[in-house]
Amino acid sequence: xxxxxxxxxxxxxxxxxxxxxxxxxxxxxxxxxxxxxxxxxxxxxxxxxxxxxxxxxxxxxxxxxxxxxxxxxxxxxxxxxxxxxxxxxxxxxxxxxxxxxxxxxxxxxx
Amino acid sequence: xxxxxxxxxxxxxxxxxxxxxxxxxxxxxxxxxxxxxxxxxxxxxxxxxxxxxxxxxxxxxxxxxxxxxxxxxxxxxxxxxxxxxxxxxxxxxxxxxxxxxxxxxxxxxxxxxx
Numbered sequence: 001x002x003x004x005x006x007x008x009x010x011x012x013x014x015x016x017x018x019x020x021x022x023x024x025x026x027x028x029x030x031x032x033x034x035x036x037x038x039x040x041x042x043x044x045x046x047x048x049x050x051x052x053x054x055x056x057x058x059x060x061x062x063x064x065x066x067x068x069x070x071x072x073x074x075x076x077x078x079x080x081x082x083x084x085x086x087x088x089x090x091x092x093x094x095x096x097x098x099x100x101x102x103x104x105x106x107x108x109x110x
Numbered sequence: 111x112x113x114x115x116x117x118x119x120x121x122x123x124x125x126x127x128x129x130x131x132x133x134x135x136x137x138x139x140x141x142x143x144x145x146x147x148x149x150x151x152x153x154x155x156x157x158x159x160x161x162x163x164x165x166x167x168x169x170x171x172x173x174x175x176x177x178x179x180x181x182x183x184x185x186x187x188x189x190x191x192x193x194x195x196x197x198x199x200x201x202x203x204x205x206x207x208x209x210x211x212x213x214x215x216x217x218x219x220x221x222x223x224x
Contacts, residue, residue: 031209043200043215044153051210087152089213096141096160096206098213100152 003027003092006101014109017078023088023101024070032091033071035062037084038103044087047073078108113137116201116216124224125191131219133184133201141165141206142184143213144176147198159184160206191223 006023013019025033033050048055050062050071061074071090075082088101114135123129133142141160145153158166159178167176173195175187184201198218205211 032211034212036213041198041220043218044213045215046212049210049212095165096143096158096204097155097166098143098202098204099155103152 004088004090004099004101006088006104008102008104010105010107012107012109013078015078015080017108018074018076019078019106020072020074021086021088021104021106022070022072023090024068025090025092026069027090027092028066028069030090030092032098033062033064034089035060035071035073036087036089036100038087039084047086075106078106080108080110082106083108114201114203114214114216116199116219118219119217120220120222122222122224123188123191125193127191128187128189130188131186131199131201131221133186133216134182135203135214135216136182137203137214138181139203139205139214140181141204142178143200143202143204144184144186145200145202147200147218153200157186188221191221193223196221196223 035047036044037047038044054063059076063072085103087103117132144156147153156170157176162178173190177185200218201216202213
């Protein structure tokens with residue numbers, strides 16, 4: 001089983017839609033979780049860290065489900081500018097070993 | 111603007127060349143990373159330095175040789191590469207072993223091996 005698994009999509013949604021991505025991890029002891037956004041031919045940029053109690057930043061909500069070992073990212077009221085690849089990152093062994101999921105490609109259409 | 115600086119932005123090299131990729135950060139981070147990313151794939155971990163010591167080597171071929179001269183600099187020395195090594199090489203840094211300390215990425219070096 002891979003350390004971090006993510007549905008690669010693609011997700012094609014209309015503007016204004018709500019879309020959710022999940023990412024599962026294999027090591028129950030993992031402590032650090034992040035969502036990154038990557039635009040074509042650019043470096044990944046931090047979207048948000050994922051905290052145990054869940055956290056929200058504007059239209060974006062991140063949650064952690066330790067019992068089922070997954071993190072989620074919810075995007076509300078999708079904008080055209082949200083089109084990108086969304087990557088989850090997990091530190092599975094809590095030792096600087098930062099692993100990426102496969103990335104989920106999102107396209108928001110007018 | 112990125113706080114992690116990578117040079118060069120683009121590099122074309124032949125299979126017999128020797129070249130180096132450079133990465134610099136001044137955020138006081140003591141963990142630095144090299145990732146390799148092929149098109150339509152996620153970044154793949156290559157090496158991690160923690161407090162200037164190599165802590166993770168993901169069985170990378172010896173034609174890639176990392177070096178961490180000090181806490182701000184990270185190099186990747188390249189020798190006798192193959193065309194399949196063409197990719198985007200990303201440097202990143204973070205606070206080592208700090209929960210919820212994210213990776214900060216440089217812009218990357220786009221490498222083409224001919």
